[in-house]
Amino acid sequence: MEFDAIKIEVENLTLSYGKRVVFENLSFDIFPRSITALVGPSGIGKSSFLKILNQMIREEEGLHVEGKVLLHNKGLSVDILKLKECELPSLRKKVLYVAQHPDLLPLSIYDNVAFGLRLQGIGKNDINNRIEMSLRDVFLWDEVKERLHVKADILSGGQQQRLILARALAMRPDVLLLDEPTASLNEELSLKIEDLLISLKQKMTIVMISHFKEQVKRVADVIFEMRLPS
Amino acid sequence: MHKIFQKIIIFLFYFFAFVAFIALSVFFIFIFYKGVNAFSIKLIFDDTPPLDALMLQARVFNGIFNAIVGSFFVVFVSIILALPLGFLSSIYVACYASKNVRFWMGFLCELLSSMPSIVIGLFGLSVTIFLHKNFFAELYPSLLISACSLAILVIPYIIKMTESSLCQIPFSIKNVGLNLGASKTQNLFFVQLPYVSKEILGGIILATGRAVEDTAVIMMTGAVAMAGIPSSIFQKYEALPFFIYHISSEYSSKEQINQGFGAAILLLGVSLFLFATAFALRKIISKRSGFGI
Numbered sequence A: 001m002e003f004d005a006i007k008i009e010v011e012n013l014t015l016s017y018g019k020r021v022v023f024e025n026l027s028f029d030i031f032p033r034s035i036t037a038l039v040g041p042s043g044i045g046k047s048s049f050l051k052i053l054n055q056m057i058r059e060e061e062g063l064h065v066e067g068k069v070l071l072h073n074k075g076l077s078v079d080i081l082k083l084k085e086c087e088l089p090s091l092r093k094k095v096l097y098v099a100q101h102p103d104l105l106p107l108s109i110y111d112n113v114a115f116g117l118r119l120q121g122i123g124k125n126d127i128n129n130r131i132e133m134s135l136r137d138v139f140l141w142d143e144v145k146e147r148l149h150v151k152a153d154i155l156s157g158g159q160q161q162r163l164i165l166a167r168a169l170a171m172r173p174d175v176l177l178l179d180e181p182t183a184s185l186n187e188e189l190s191l192k193i194e195d196l197l198i199s200l201k202q203k204m205t206i207v208m209i210s211h212f213k214e215q216v217k218r219v220a221d222v223i224f225e226m227r228l229p230s
Numbered sequence B: 001m002h003k004i005f006q007k008i009i010i011f012l013f014y015f016f017a018f019v020a021f022i023a024l025s026v027f028f029i030f031i032f033y034k035g036v037n038a039f040s041i042k043l044i045f046d047d048t049p050p051l052d053a054l055m056l057q058a059r060v061f062n063g064i065f066n067a068i069v070g071s072f073f074v075v076f077v078s079i080i081l082a083l084p085l086g087f088l089s090s091i092y093v094a095c096y097a098s099k100n101v102r103f104w105m106g107f108l109c110e111l112l113s114s115m116p117s118i119v120i121g122l123f124g125l126s127v128t129i130f131l132h133k134n135f136f137a138e139l140y141p142s143l144l145i146s147a148c149s150l151a152i153l154v155i156p157y158i159i160k161m162t163e164s165s166l167c168q169i170p171f172s173i174k175n176v177g178l179n180l181g182a183s184k185t186q187n188l189f190f191v192q193l194p195y196v197s198k199e200i201l202g203g204i205i206l207a208t209g210r211a212v213e214d215t216a217v218i219m220m221t222g223a224v225a226m227a228g229i230p231s232s233i234f235q236k237y238e239a240l241p242f243f244i245y246h247i248s249s250e251y252s253s254k255e256q257i258n259q260g261f262g263a264a265i266l267l268l269g270v271s272l273f274l275f276a277t278a279f280a281l282r283k284i285i286s287k288r289s290g291f292g293i
């Protein structure tokens, strides 16, 4: 497969909103083919950190980021904070953010997953395969295979959360950024998704935010705790 | 005590809704009664055979056919002019402009859309006179001038509708495309614009309706009582609302005022048609759930 091992190096990263500093001087490494868990109290800047990694942070007004985020891939290093606007799409195809709240388009289940694939110019057959595969991966296939062409908003919260995960997996990213991926799943499904993440680790680098101690212990190779300055 | 108070409030709601309903009904029944009675093929085409008139083989003298054609063309040209301008500038304002620019554009649109249309007519006329005196001696008030002035009239509507609908897209949907690797332009065309297509369409229909019914602007910029069908956009023309104004202000017989009512019901029909078109297009769009891509 064409997955790349991407290492991310965060150097002196500071995020502020106006005069208010959200976090300051973060420095750490995210290793390829590992799961890094971000933990910490609500509002400390975990989600914002993930959005820095794929530069969706630029879409938010008034936020200011300083420092370096180096992406090492096949001997090449880029500082993603310095990327030009036109380089962002290719970054975001590699480094994919899966939001905490399902951000589905008012389209069918099928089209929601196909959207990003069509943007990449992937052919119809390949799209169909990838959709089935990724929906199976998140244990959604059996629940939706008969109604792929119904609007996605009829799905339950937990199903939607798995759908946006499937949407991300179908894109075959190198780095997967997960914002509380099991927040609205029951225990059984959570465990299954955790197993999925562990198996995905062979192909990609995963950074996830989680509020579940057990989950973090089970899946994470590295735990990064964000604390309020004391 | 509280209950009685509530009942009174609810009664008042019902009562005023009822009054409004009655007022509107009386209006419609009146126009309909007058209009339908006055309405006939003769009203439109007078004594000219309808087919000849439609093929532009024979001229209609006393009917409102010329006014229908004139109204159609002047509105058509004005929308053709206003659409790209309004649409593109609203996209610019909503997606790319700085806060300052957005504020001033919003302010200008608000100002312009609350401006009496007679002022816009006056402006069109003054510009025409200026151009006539200094640059184009051949330029007189004409269909083109009217269309330009009408475009100025409706552009603020198009901008306001498009911009406000673009700005009201929920935050999660607004950026989904970007998050999945779309460029800003792709996100605009594949996510944002399809998401607000209904509102944009609504704006265009509203603008069309506004352009059809406006009298003051065309009165000052080229609409006249007797012009026949214009053979170019540089000629004077007839139009429905002007026809109604003209005939009801100087009528000499019952027949003439009846013609006015006939034209009025036609205008009502145009509104109805625009409304139905908007409705049908909405249905088609939501069925297709088509996000371009």
Ligand SMILES: Nc1ncnc2c1ncn2[C@@H]1O[C@H](COP(=O)(O)OP(=O)(O)O)[C@@H](O)[C@H]1O
Pocket (backbone or CB within 6 Å): A017, A022, A041, A042, A043, A044, A045, A046, A047, A048, A049, A060, A061, A062, A063
């Ligand atoms: N667009 C924004 N404008 C202003 N403040 C923001 C914005 N986004 C996030 N913040 C602030 O940044 C802080 C971190 O938010 P977030 O990253 O969502 O925290 P977490 O995910 O750890 O709960 C919060 O205090 C939040 O209020």
Ligand SMILES: [Mg+2]
Pocket (backbone or CB within 6 Å): A046, A047, A048, A100, A179
């Ligand atoms: Mg968060």
